Amino acid sequence: MFSMDGPLWRALNFIADVVILHFLWLFCSLPLVSIGASTTALYYAMMKRIRTNEGHVTSNFWQSFKANFRQATIFWLIVAAVAAVLWVDFNFCFTWGGTMGHIMLAGCSLLLVPCWMVLLYLFPVLSKFEGSIYTIFKNSFLMSIRHLPLTLLLTVIWATVWLMLAIFPPFTGLMLVCGAGLLAWVTSYIYIQIFRTYLPDEAEEDRKRTDNQYLHKD
Numbered sequence: 001m002f003s004m005d006g007p008l009w010r011a012l013n014f015i016a017d018v019v020i021l022h023f024l025w026l027f028c029s030l031p032l033v034s035i036g037a038s039t040t041a042l043y044y045a046m047m048k049r050i051r052t053n054e055g056h057v058t059s060n061f062w063q064s065f066k067a068n069f070r071q072a073t074i075f076w077l078i079v080a081a082v083a084a085v086l087w088v089d090f091n092f093c094f095t096w097g098g099t100m101g102h103i104m105l106a107g108c109s110l111l112l113v114p115c116w117m118v119l120l121y122l123f124p125v126l127s128k129f130e131g132s133i134y135t136i137f138k139n140s141f142l143m144s145i146r147h148l149p150l151t152l153l154l155t156v157i158w159a160t161v162w163l164m165l166a167i168f169p170p171f172t173g174l175m176l177v178c179g180a181g182l183l184a185w186v187t188s189y190i191y192i193q194i195f196r197t198y199l200p201d202e203a204e205e206d207r208k209r210t211d212n213q214y215l216h217k218d
Contacts (some may be wrong), residue, residue, distance in 0.1 A: 014049075017057045021045055022181035024061050034069070036076025036123060041065035044127035046184040047192055051206055068126055074133060075122055082115060117144035120154050126190045130201070147194050154187055 005083045023043055028038035045057045086108060093105040122142035129139065146204035161183065164171040174182070196202065 001202045011080075013055060017049055017055060018181035018185055020181070021057055021061060021184065022178045024058065025184075028065060033073060033076070036072035036074075036079070037065050037069040039076075039123040040068045040127045042180060042184050043124045043188060043191065044068075046181070046188045047127070047195075050185070050188055051192060051202075060159045064127060071133065071136075072123065072126055075126065075136070078120060078133075079122070086112065086115070114141065116140060116155070117151060120144060120151060120158075121191075124188075124195075128191075128195050143194060150190050151192060153190040154190060157183075157186060 025038045025042045028041070029035045041061045041064040045060040048054070048060050049057050089104070089108045093102075093108060096104070117142045119138060121143050122136065125140045125143065126136055129136070131139065161175075165175065196206070
């Protein structure tokens, strides 16, 4: 149990990697404009950590951060611009009031749904696939529809996090210590399952790796 290959040591190593990725994401997100690149790198490093069980999370993070910085930054600026427009529209609807205000509010609320669905997949997709800005946006939206039950599960996870932050103050402390890494860890299992549909070679590698682990245990 206490050996270098034992379950306790492996668990401690994984917890350390989750914390390291959290602070790497936090540090690289401080300029704000680089949040997209840091989120892409976070998911790349976490998904690779889960799949291969290797511990090079720092080097994997920086590799993805540098490789996707330009495109991820463009994505983030587009997301920020859309969020700003929606925020202005919602404020205008509440200020206007009346029948037209309620109609516009309903329209803006409906528009939030596809925007949220794309946002859930955008940076994880960028971390695994190459393509133009249009292609990444399109594929993110199509994946969110095709895998709707898992999209709803991702939404529930995020809603639970925000609810816990609102009603359970100690949870805020946990999120400050490892929040980004923890969320990436929980949601990466879902993204890995989704992406295996589009990456058959990777799925086969994971299957062989799992089989070899069981053979080794036997």
